Amino acid sequence: MKLLCEKVYNLVRQIPRGKVMTYGQIAEILGEGYTARTVGYIMKLSPPDVPWHRVINAKGGCSTGKLTIPINLQQKLLEQEGIQFNKKGFCDLSKYKWIPRRLLPDKNSSLPG
């Protein structure tokens, strides 16, 4: 269902540079019958217009499953945006996980220190 994809693509395109989102969060935001699995599935269908590389798993790492794409590619793309990864291949979601304005409270949201 491409219409389902557009909801995901439309949201992923909102992700600013230097930030990332998780499959579960995207699914959580869209809600209407989406799950992390479904989002991930749709991500692999994402057109070049979609910054798919800004979508990672809840562990802050690039799963990319089975060498569907060159490993390091997603991680490198994110590093080029200023995101720092551990030697284990994980980034701090509490610092890089982006949240859509529409979900933010009236005031600026403060991250848990």
Place this chain on the structure above:
DNA sequence: AACTTGACGAGGG
């Protein structure tokens, strides 16, 4: 229609 797979997530040992 039923079974199996998949770029995921949360819980238990």
Place this chain on the structure above:
DNA sequence: CCCCTCGCCAAGT
């Protein structure tokens, strides 16, 4: 922290 299991929805066979 690492490994395994169950749940979720969609697509392919």
